[in-house]
């Protein structure tokens with residue numbers, strides 16, 4: 078567990094992923110950005126990620142703590158559910174929902190999607206977070222949540238895995254401009270040297286960069302991270318919402334009106 082665990086009792090955002098490094102890869106730039114913007118951000122790793130061929134519990138704990146520091150996230154804790162056998166079960170829902178009831182986040186971010194070429198924990202983690210979010214608000218069951226009081230998580234955000242099996246039509250989606258934190262994200266991923274040796278980290282950088290460049294380019298950003306929602310996006314300020322993007326990465330340059338540079 079992170080030593081910062083006892084010092085924080087309420088979070089604006091909790092990001093939940095099955096293994097240490099999943100969140101860095103899917104949404105590390107956004108987590109670092111939210112910290113810079115002054116939000117209280119936390120990370121819950123559902124499992125230790127062990128066993129793996131070159132890791133150990135001690136090594137993985139050191140790596141995830143180093144990544145936490147790189148991202149500037151003040152809170153990170155390991156939920157302690159079993160790696161490789163992670164399941165969306167009632168018992169695990171109680172455990173995760175108890176964390177939500179204690180930390181009362183406004184937004185929960187969860188990694189999302191089914192990855193047949195990678196760990197089945199990814200799909201189960203997605204299901205588990207959705208179920209735990211629902212369980213968190215249930216009344217007359219406090220004994221199943223260590224005596225904590227019901228809490229309704231207002232917003233759920235998906236951070237989809239780039240290589241998921243399904244092509245989904247999400248109700249809402251958006252891209253966060255992570256140009257200012259992209260290198261921070263890559264440095265956090267590099268902390269996991271037991272998982273990504275020199276040759277593998279080069280490939281990870283290649284594919285993560287390509288994905289973030291592609292996503293960012295759709296909104297005119299140099300690097301972007303994609304998010305989805307289970308609902309459409311509501312706003313009372315449509316102008317601000319639309320102007321959040323820069324429309325296109327390569328705008329037409331009119332005579333006398335040079336296009337703004339790609340940031």
Ligand SMILES: [Zn+2]
Nearest residue numbers: 095096099196
């Ligand atoms: Zn993973």
